Amino acid sequence: MPGIQSADAGCMAASKLAKLATSTPSMVIWAGTVAIGMAGLVHYQMTSGASGREAPHSWPAGVDDIVRKPGRLTLVMALHPQCPCSRASLHELSQLMARSGEKMDAHILFVKSEGAPADWCDGNLWKQAKDIPGVSVSIDNDAKDGSIFGATTSGQVIVYDASGTIRFSGGITDGRGHEGDNTGLSAILELIRDGKTAVSTTPVYGCSLGVSRLKKQ
C-alpha cells in the first residue's frame, strides 16, 4: 500500500527529526549559540562610544547657557535627546546629586543637531533630567556648547573644580545603558568628598551625538 508506506516514512522522518532535535549535539549547539549571543550582547553593552577631542583644561569661554558658581564643583553632561542608553546615565547622575551634599552644580546639555525637528528634545529623557534636584537643563542648538566641551558620546560628563580646572571627563555608567555602581560615579564622589580622585577619565557608553559629523559638515 503506497499510502501506508509513505505515512510510515513520514512518521520515521518525524521521529528521526525529534531524536535529532533532542540529541546531545543539538544541546551543545544550543548552549554554544546562547553563549555566543550572550557574549555579543555583553560586548555591545561594554563597547564605549568614540572619544572626541579632549575637554578644555580650564572652564571654556563662550559657554553662555551655563552659569558656573564660584567655590563649587560644576558638572556638565552632554546628552542625545533620543538615546535609550542615556536613561542609565541620568539615573546615575540622580544618584550622584543625591549623594553630593549640595557641593556640586550640574547642567545637562541636550544636543540638538542641525536639521533636527522642533520637538527633538521633548521626550522622557528631558522630563527625567528636569526632575533631578540641583540640575539645570538647556538645549544645545547645533551642538555649540557640546563641541566646546569636546563631547562626542551621549552621557559624557565633564567636572570642573571651584577654580575652573577640569578634574574628570568620562561616563558614569559601566556599560551601555547599564545602571549600577561604576568607576566614573565613584571617582566624582571621591572628588566631592576628598577634593581629589585617582581616576580622571572613564569610557563613555551611549549613542553618538553626531558632533563629529556636524564638524565635518
Next chain:
Amino acid sequence: MQPLYASPELDKQIEARALVLRNEYDQALWKHTDRMFAVLLFVEWLAAVATAVWLSPRAWEGLDYRIHPHIWAAVFLGGIIALYPIVFVILRPGEAITRYLIATAQVLYSALLIHLSGGRIETHFHVFVSLAFLSFYRDWRVLVPATIVVALDHAVRGTFWPESVFGTTTISPWRWMEHAGWVVFEDIILVWSCVRGAKELGILAMRQSLLEATNQRVEAEVARQTAALEQVHRELITTARRAGMADIATGVLHNVGNVLNSVNVSSAVIGNTLRKLKVAGLAKIAVLLGEHEQDLAAFMTTDSRGMKLPGFLTQLAGHLTAEQETALNEVDHLQKNIEHIKEIVKMQQIHASSTGFSERLDLRELIETALQMNMQSLNRHAVTIVREFQDIPPVSADKHKVLQILVNLITNAKQAMKDSPERILTVGFLAANEASVRIFVRDTGCGVRTENMTRIFSHGFTTKTDGHGFGLHSSALAAKEMKGSLSVHSDGPGKGAIFTLELPVAASSLRAA
C-alpha cells in the same frame, strides 16, 4: 518499617505499589510543571521583545538611527533560549534533561531581561523568583544547573568584562559575592523545601497504596456479599414467581368463578325448564290413544276427550316448543360460558409465557356478550341496562382480557346496586382522543369513598364481605398489559361509580389518520 498488614507478602505488595504510585505522582508533577514553564518561557520571550521595543527601540548617531541591538537580541537570542526547552517539553515531557534545560533557560532569561532593562535592580528579582518557581518540580537537582549558570555568567564576565558584573572594583569588589550569597541562601531553603516535598509525595503514595489495598479488600468483601445477595435475589425471584403464578391462578379462579355463576344460573334454568316440560300430559295422551287403539276414529269423533285431543296436542306442542327454545337459549349461554372458561384457562397459559394475542375487536358485541353472561342475574336483581355507544375508531386488543374486565366490572356494578333503590347499569364506549377509546361501566350503586379511589385496584383490597380483592386488581393488570388503563370515578358514597377502561386504538387506524 512497621508492618502495614499482618501478611509480609501484602506489605511487599503495598510497598511496590507505593513505588509505582510515587513514580506516577512524580511524572504527573514534572509534566505539569514542564508545561507551566513552557508557557512561562514563551511569555517571557514576548515580554523581552516588548521590553526592548519599549525601552530601546533605536540606537542613534546624531539624527541617524538603526534598530537597537537589544531588539535583535530579544527576538533571536530570546527565541533560541525559550523555544529549545519548549521543544523538549513537547518531545520529552517529564524527563530530567527537560527540567534541567528549563532551569538553565529560566536563569538565562534572568540575565537577558537584566540586560534589556539596563541592569535595573528590580529585574534581578527575576533570578530569585525563577529559583522559587523551579522548586515547583520538588526536585532539588534542577536548582543545580540554574545556580551553575548564574555562577558561570559571573565567572566568565568577571574574567573578560569585570565591570559588567562586579560593578566598580573600587567600591564593592565583593558585591558579586553578596549576590551569590543570596542565591545560595535561597537555594538552601529551596533544596530543603524540595526534599521535604518529595518526602511528602512518598508518604502520599504510601497512603494511596494502603488505601487501594484496603479498597481491594473492601471490594472483595462487597463482591462476596453481592454474590450472596444475588443468590438471595434469585431465590426471591423464584419465590415471587411462584407467588405470582399463584396470584394469576387466583385471578383466573376468580374469573372462572364469575362465569361459573352464569353457568350455574343457566344450568338451573335448563333444569327448571326440563322439569316443567309437560311430558306427563304427553304420556297420558299416549295411554289414552293406546286404550282406544281399536276404535280410534270413534274415540276422536264421538268421545268428548278424543274430540279435545287435537287442541290439547296443539297447545302442548306450543308449550314444548317454547320451553325447548328457552332450554336451547340457555344451552347456548352455557356453551358461551364454557368457551369463556376455556379461554380464561388458556389465558393463564398465555400469562405464564407473557404473550398475548391482539385482534380487531367488535366492542359492541363484546359488551353484549359480557351483559349476556350476567343477564339472568341482572334480571333477577331488576337492573335496568342502558347502552351508550358512540362512533369510535377500531381497537385491537386481547378479546378475552377485555371480556374478563367487562364481566368483572358488570358483576361488581350489579353487586354495588344490590341495596340501591334505583338500579341502572350504563355500559358504552366513546372516543377519548385520536389515540384511545374509553369503555365505561356506570352504576347507581353504593359508590366509592375518596380514600379508596387509588386502593381499589390494589391486590387483596375489597369492600365486599365475601370479596377477595382479585377482580379489579387483575383487571387493572390486564388493562396495563394491553397498554391501556383502568380507572374509577365516584362522587362519593351512595352516588354510584363509573369504571373506565381506556384502550389504544389500532395502529393501522392511527397510521391512516
